[in-house]
Amino acid sequence: MQSAPLSIGKLARLTDVKIPTIRFYEQIGLLPEPDRTESERRVYGDAAVRRLSFIKHARQLGFSVEAIRALLALTDDPDRPCEEANALAAEQLAEVEEKISRLTALRAELQRMVAAGCHGRAGDCRVIEALSDDSQCEHGRPLNLAEV
Amino acid sequence: MQSAPLSIGKLARLTDVKIPTIRFYEQIGLLPEPDRTESERRVYGDAAVRRLSFIKHARQLGFSVEAIRALLALTDDPDRPCEEANALAAEQLAEVEEKISRLTALRAELQRMVAAGCHGRAGDCRVIEALSDDSQCEHGRPLNLAEV
């Protein structure tokens, strides 16, 4: 039951992943180099659909490309023990929980700011005041700027 | 009550912002170009500490550099009306809430995966299975890959 071969555009529509992204995944080695037509156009089969769906889903769950690479290595070799997959999922879960708790703290602070509001000159603005003065907020010192 | 002039290193320690980041903020115009010593070393005063703290705090709250630029323009001109600040804060709050709800959905899915676990070959791994099969999860189609 092999389905008809797919162009990159059809693969993109099927999986809802953009064409340049598919080429990018190929470039970084998440997707294997596909067969080509005489005129160098990429031709995909079922396996590519499955693999790309896997990648997409894992990305949606926040797995990094490196983590996905590891997970794909496991799927490529189903006899390997899969503690690694367990570990990766647990790690990812921990990261998500961490992010949620950070964001919840931020939400509280933003809610305070928005509730205070201000309706005049920027000089008396509560929002700006709140931003200037971080003494009354405690969303942790080591709040890594990059990845909130 | 002007405090002593600060080197970039002291400013970095005081505000807990890395030196290259300070130079970067100067480059993109969030911080003004400071005075220099004869040997071209940057010299900062109190105002820089306040401005950099403001920037840092806003970044921690997830404001983009562009939003911060707008907020700084308000602080620089306290007679301007500050609906803009209100709007920026509200927008930021909405974004944070959006992220929280996405992450909460992801957490649920990851929790399911981790709870199912697997203890053998990757071939029977529930984690990998869950990633391969997105039929049983519903964290929304338009889950923008970039910004979960």
Place this chain on the structure above:
DNA sequence: ATGCATCCTCTAGCCACTAGAGGAGCAAGG
């Protein structure tokens, strides 16, 4: 034959930093 969609490669851009090379200056101990 024409026209438009799709595909190709290649390069550069996005955000908010971060890291490193290669060099100059400054302060303190011997």
Place this chain on the structure above:
DNA sequence: CCTTGCTCCTCTAGTGGCTAGAGGATGCAT
């Protein structure tokens, strides 16, 4: 005075995960 080691300078390039655009070739329908 000299050396050692820290701090600073500029500049370029790298990170992650794409996304956009140039400039050209091909495929398909009319």
